[in-house]
Amino acid sequence: MQIARVIGTVVSTQKNRKLEGAKLLLVQPLTLEGEPRGVALLAIDAVGAGVGERVLVVIEGKAAGDALGRKGAAVDAAIIGIVDSVDVSD
Amino acid sequence: MQLARVIGEVVSTMKDANLVGMKLLILQPLAPSGESIGRTLVALDSVGAGVGEAVFFVRGREAAFPFYPAEPPTDAAIVGIVDHWDVE
Secondary structure, eight states: OEEEEEEEEEOOSSOOGGGTTOOEEEEEEBOTTSOBOSOOEEEEESSOOOTTOEEEEEOOHHHHHHHHTOTTOSOOOEEEEEOSEEEEOO | OEEEEEEEEEEOSSBOGGGTTOOEEEEEEBOTTSOBOSOOEEEEESSOOOTTOEEEEEESGGGGGGGTTOOOOOSEEEEEEOSOOOOO
């Protein structure tokens, strides 16, 4: 899982049937220092996240499908938690 | 599977129902030399690991297997605590 920030929403009317009703968000993976890391990606939202929130993102197909609650959906990333706090020891 | 050091933890109240009660730990992957290598990640804990410990973890679909019959949506899981390792 990666810690990421929700930076936007994505609206798509014409899409794969298995994705109907799914909320798509743009997420930017972060370093532990909170800096952007790598390219932003689209993730299914399974927890009701909103723009600006820090979230946990799984980047794996089966897990993302489980989070969406549909078997065989063509997804590879999902938001599965909203981060309350991160505690890193040195 | 890969060696890593547990360097922190994540608290999340609002999360997928299949993650309730599970511990989320931050891992820094390690090279066999013990040096940090690669990106940090968050993994589910299946063995009772804690901050500061050396562990090994699995990535991918198999990361949900230790929690069977539960199927938490995860792409990484800690599956062992390393007592020590030796490199020739």
